[in-house]
Amino acid sequence: MSEDRELQALLRLMAWLSPAFPVGSFSYSGGLERAVHDGLVTDAAGLRAWIETLLxxxxxxxxxxxxxxxxxxxxxxxxxxxxxxxxxxxxGSRERHQETMLLGEAFLTAAHAWPHPVLSILPERTAYPVAVGAVAGAHELHCEKAIAAFLHAVASQGISAGIRLGVAGQRDGVTILAGVEELIARLAHRAAGSSIDDLGAAAIQADIASLRHETQTTRLFRS
Known part of the structure; x- marks a missing residue:
């Protein structure tokens, strides 16, 4: 890939996975709000452990x-x-389903600013990671880099949610983000060479928190 193409690819990843891209990810905590409510995450160290476990x-x-x-x-x-x-x-839960489907739908709507035939073969309602992966592949963006940017964006959103929930400050958030860089790089490399057979999760407490959030009456987030 030429230097110009590499720069264009970087700019697109920065745009598509920026907090300013209109997908509404700020509305979701992925069960973190319930984990904070239940005392599973109480400080910056707990927030980092939560994010690392999900990653x-x-x-x-x-x-x-x-x-x-x-x-x-x-x-x-x-x-x-x-x-x-x-x-x-x-x-794994109603809210998790709502989150991934609405984020994906919003991502595809916004991605029409970069027209490509892939947008016509994807369902209008597509899970968020599938939408990002398909569009990134169609635009010939490097798979590992796309995954790294996606993981970084998700981790950043988790940290932002933790800050708004009062378990960490902004300086803590920056420290956490710096601390998970190496993990994100390793996981991006591993995922880029993965297959469907590599699917599997063991974050049971997070899954339970996501389910319990559905009945939480006072909340800041939609998940």
Whole structure:
């Protein structure tokens, strides 16, 4: 890839996975709000552990695998539909389903600013990692870099949610983000070479927190 193309790819990743991209990710905590309510996450160290667990062993790892699969299948409508169906089926709670589907829908709507035929073969409602992976693959963005940017964005949103929930300050948040860089790089490399057989999560407390959030009466977030 030429230097100009590499720079263009970087700019697109920065745009698509920026907090300013209109997907509404700030509205979701992925169950973190319930974990804070239940005393599972009480400080910056707990917030980092929560994010690292989701990255390496939870729903975010599965999202990385699904993103890689969609990246490879971006030109095959049948394979892409199968990945999209699997991603939707893997949503472990009503709110998790709502989160990934609405984020994906919003991502695809905004991505029409970069027209490409892939947008016509994807379902209008597509899980977020599948939408990102398919669009990144269609635009010939490097898979590992796309996954790294996606994981960084998800981790950043988790940290932002933790700050708003009062378990960490902004300086703590920056420290956490710096601290998970190496983990994100390792996971991006691993996920880029993964297959559907590598799907699997073991973050049970996070899954329970996501389910329990559905009945929480006073809350800041939609998940």
């Amino acid at each position: 390496a062993h939870g729903s975010i790892w599965n999202d990385a695998v699904l993103l890689a699969e969609a990246h490879r299948a971006h030109a095959d409508a049948e394979k892409l539909a199968a990945v999209a169906d699997l991603a939707e089926a893997l949503a």
